[in-house]
Amino acid sequence: MAVDAAPALLHWYDMNARTLPWRTLPDAKQAPDPYRVWLSEIMLQQTTTAAVAPYFARFTARWPTIETLAAAEEAELMAAWAGLGYYARARNLIACARTIAAQHGGRFPQQETALRALPGIGAYTAAAIAAIAFGQRAVVVDANVERVVARLFALETPLPAARPELRRLTDGITPDARAGDFAQAMMDIGATVCMPRAPRCLICPLAEICAARATGEPERYPVKAPKRAKPERRGIAYWLERDGAVLLSRRPPRGMLGGMRALPGGAWHDAAPEATPPISADWRPIGAVRHVFTHFALTLDLLAARGEAKAADGEWWPVDRIEEAGLPTLYAKAAPLAAAWREAA
Ligand code: SF4
Structure with missing residues (x-):
C-alpha cells in the first residue's frame, strides 16, 4: 500500500513542533549542533524527555562542546550521570567524545556508517544524528515511530518480529528532503498524538490515511507478543556507619553499574545469597530495595551496623551529603531506610 505521510506530517510539524532544550525548530536560522543532537539522543535512550532535561542542561553548561567533554575525568562524568540509569551510556559517551577528538578533529562524521563505528552509537542513534544534525536521508525508528507506523499500516505482525517490516515501511514513507524534521515529527506525533493507550485520532494529521484508525x-497496534517475566536476582548490601559517614565501595569497572560508587555487597544471584559483611558487627536488617534493569529485576536486602573498617575497603562518605556521592538509583534508595534505622536506634 502506498502511503504519502510526509506532506501532512511536515505541515503539522511546522505548526506543532515541541520545543525541547536540544532541538533546533524548523524556522530557526542556525543549523543544529551535532554535539547537542548526539548528547540528547544518548540521554533519551530508554529515558523520558522530562528526566533528561535537567541532565542535558547540566551537561551542556559544564561541557559545552565535544572537546570539553573529551577532556573530562571519567569519574566526574559518571557522577554527573548518576540517577539517569543505563550507565554503559555514560562510559560510551566519554569514549565516543575522545574518539571524535582524537580521530575526527573534534567534528562528528556525517554519514550513518561512520557514526555507527563510534562507541555507543547503534543503528537508531546513527540514523537520528545523520538525519537531525546533518539533514541526511536516514530511516529513524524508535519506539514512538514503531507505534505510529504499525498503526498507519495496521500491521498484524507482533513485536518484536515486526521490526524489519516496520523499518521497511518507515523507509517507504521517509522523504528525501527534510528527513531530520520528518523523523522528529514522527517522534512528536508518537509522544503527543498517537499515544500508546489513547491515540488522539481526531486531531491527528495522519487520520485520513491511517489504517488502524479505520x-x-x-x-x-502495535500487536505485541506475550511478555515473558523478567528473571529475579537477589543480593545483599551493607550500610556501615562511623562518625556520621557511611562506607562506600566501587562496582567493578566492567559489568552492571561498572565503575560507579555503591554500597559494599557481594555478587547478585538467582537465589538469596549468604551474608558476607565487610566486618563483623551487630548487623541489623533494615529493609530491601528493588530495581528493575533491562534484563532482570534485582532485590537487595539491606543490613546496617556501626563500626570501623580499613580505609582500603572503600571510602567514608558523609551521610548528610549522600546525594552528592553519585550513587546509582538502586543504592540511593537505601539512604531513607538507613535514616529510619538511625532514628529508631
Ligand atoms: S490516526 Fe490515530 S492511530 Fe492513526 S496515526 Fe493518528 S493518532 Fe495514531
Whole structure:
C-alpha cells in the first residue's frame, strides 16, 4: 500500500513542533549542533524527555562542546550521570567524545556508517544524528515511530518480529528532503498524538490515511507478543556507619553499574545469597530495595551496623551529603531506610 505521510506530517510539524532544550525548530536560522543532537539522543535512550532535561542542561553548561567533554575525568562524568540509569551510556559517551577528538578533529562524521563505528552509537542513534544534525536521508525508528507506523499500516505482525517490516515501511514513507524534521515529527506525533493507550485520532494529521484508525481499534497496534517475566536476582548490601559517614565501595569497572560508587555487597544471584559483611558487627536488617534493569529485576536486602573498617575497603562518605556521592538509583534508595534505622536506634 502506498502511503504519502510526509506532506501532512511536515505541515503539522511546522505548526506543532515541541520545543525541547536540544532541538533546533524548523524556522530557526542556525543549523543544529551535532554535539547537542548526539548528547540528547544518548540521554533519551530508554529515558523520558522530562528526566533528561535537567541532565542535558547540566551537561551542556559544564561541557559545552565535544572537546570539553573529551577532556573530562571519567569519574566526574559518571557522577554527573548518576540517577539517569543505563550507565554503559555514560562510559560510551566519554569514549565516543575522545574518539571524535582524537580521530575526527573534534567534528562528528556525517554519514550513518561512520557514526555507527563510534562507541555507543547503534543503528537508531546513527540514523537520528545523520538525519537531525546533518539533514541526511536516514530511516529513524524508535519506539514512538514503531507505534505510529504499525498503526498507519495496521500491521498484524507482533513485536518484536515486526521490526524489519516496520523499518521497511518507515523507509517507504521517509522523504528525501527534510528527513531530520520528518523523523522528529514522527517522534512528536508518537509522544503527543498517537499515544500508546489513547491515540488522539481526531486531531491527528495522519487520520485520513491511517489504517488502524479505520479498524476502529487503533490502540490494538502495535500487536505485541506475550511478555515473558523478567528473571529475579537477589543480593545483599551493607550500610556501615562511623562518625556520621557511611562506607562506600566501587562496582567493578566492567559489568552492571561498572565503575560507579555503591554500597559494599557481594555478587547478585538467582537465589538469596549468604551474608558476607565487610566486618563483623551487630548487623541489623533494615529493609530491601528493588530495581528493575533491562534484563532482570534485582532485590537487595539491606543490613546496617556501626563500626570501623580499613580505609582500603572503600571510602567514608558523609551521610548528610549522600546525594552528592553519585550513587546509582538502586543504592540511593537505601539512604531513607538507613535514616529510619538511625532514628529508631
Ligand atoms: S490516526 Fe490515530 S492511530 Fe492513526 S496515526 Fe493518528 S493518532 Fe495514531
